[in-house]
Amino acid sequence: xxxxxxxxxxxxxxxxxxxxxxxxxxxxxxxxxxxxxxxxxxxxxxxxxxxxxxxxxxxxxxxxxxxxxxxxxxxxxxxxxxxxxxxxxxxxxxxxxxxxxxxxxxxxxxxxxxxxxxxxxxxxxxxxxxxxxxxxxxxxxxxxxxxxxxxxxxxxxx
Amino acid sequence: xxxxxxxxxxxxxxxxxxxxxxxxxxxxxxxxxxxxxxxxxxxxxxxxxxxxxxxxxxxxxxxxxxxxxxxxxxxxxxxxxxxxxxxxxxxxxxxxxxxxxxxxxxxxxxxxxxxxxxxxxxxxxxxxxxxxxxxxxxxxxxxxxxxxxxxxxxxxxx
DNA sequence: TTGCAAAACTTAGATAGCGAAGTATTTTAG
DNA sequence: CTAAAATACTTCGCTATCTAAGTTTTGCAA
Numbered sequence: 187x188x189x190x191x192x193x194x195x196x197x198x199x200x201x202x203x204x205x206x207x208x209x210x211x212x213x214x215x216x217x218x219x220x221x222x223x224x225x226x227x228x229x230x231x232x233x234x235x236x237x238x239x240x241x242x243x244x245x246x247x248x249x250x251x252x253x254x255x256x257x258x259x260x261x262x263x264x265x266x267x268x269x270x271x272x273x274x275x276x277x278x279x280x281x282x283x284x285x286x287x288x289x290x291x292x293x294x295x296x297x298x299x300x301x302x303x304x305x306x307x308x309x310x311x312x313x314x315x316x317x318x319x320x321x322x323x324x325x326x327x328x329x330x331x332x333x334x335x336x337x338x339x340x341x342x343x344x
Numbered sequence: 345x346x347x348x349x350x351x352x353x354x355x356x357x358x359x360x361x362x363x364x365x366x367x368x369x370x371x372x373x374x375x376x377x378x379x380x381x382x383x384x385x386x387x388x389x390x391x392x393x394x395x396x397x398x399x400x401x402x403x404x405x406x407x408x409x410x411x412x413x414x415x416x417x418x419x420x421x422x423x424x425x426x427x428x429x430x431x432x433x434x435x436x437x438x439x440x441x442x443x444x445x446x447x448x449x450x451x452x453x454x455x456x457x458x459x460x461x462x463x464x465x466x467x468x469x470x471x472x473x474x475x476x477x478x479x480x481x482x483x484x485x486x487x488x489x490x491x492x493x494x495x496x497x498x499x500x501x502x
Numbered sequence: 503t504t505g506c507a508a509a510a511c512t513t514a515g516a517t518a519g520c521g522a523a524g525t526a527t528t529t530t531a532g
Numbered sequence: 533c534t535a536a537a538a539t540a541c542t543t544c545g546c547t548a549t550c551t552a553a554g555t556t557t558t559g560c561a562a
Contacts, residue, residue: 208366210489217496323478331368338375
């Protein structure tokens, strides 16, 4: 009997390559952060806070494309490490504003060059035009998929 | 005092976009798999086994770019669900060969179209040439980063 | 042949991520 | 003004992932 389900060779699967690349990035990032005693999860929230210090947890979750429970967990760890401070909003007491501590400012000087370096390493031997195309494709795919995920959760059984 | 650490806007960061896209893929995949009672981790191992039924756990970990403990955990769950069967290799008793069960064959017919569909959704409105470029860039970045990760772990303090 | 190194797997403990459900606060509808 | 809905956060329990360290088996070398 012939096999009627065509294969999708991993190398030509967008999902496969994106996943592989993601983990490669994450491993290198973790490797560079470990000497400072930081885990890779911190990085994303630190970067968001360097741009929007005092943001609410919900806002930080959005900037990072993670859910709120994830934000709570990581920010909790960051607070215990003294990198951020959480403050209940006085006007709207549902909100919690997150502020960087002095410690985090030192980290910025230490970590920003690392981020640049990792992007350099990743893009070695790849033309600027190719990288631009890749970034653009990744962005459009994320948008396409986010739309689909929303559709899936709002139209459950279909 | 001027800020001497240049920002890396997330939209122009390869790491950021790859991570965002990865999670978008994973969410949609999970959403499509949930009705079948499967988690997204199963998919990657199933695909590998459809190509190399009977492979060892080490081999499956390599094909998936995950570590051996990860493979053990996911394959354990798959075995408990009756999707695979593990068999100690008679010649070299260190090895464990992994075989698909009948149940997994049914899943192939069910899941392969889903995988194709998700890649279609992701690539909607993007030209074939752009996608080819993106795949190629992702592959080269993964290789660059994997090399760096190896360097980091073999030359610890440098 | 014995003994040590390497290989394949496993266990243990940690971090991220998720969805579902719970709590407190604010907003809105009637 | 009050009840219901929406918002922001939290808690809980799960999966996936990692590193480090342990077990069993095999292979190589003195």
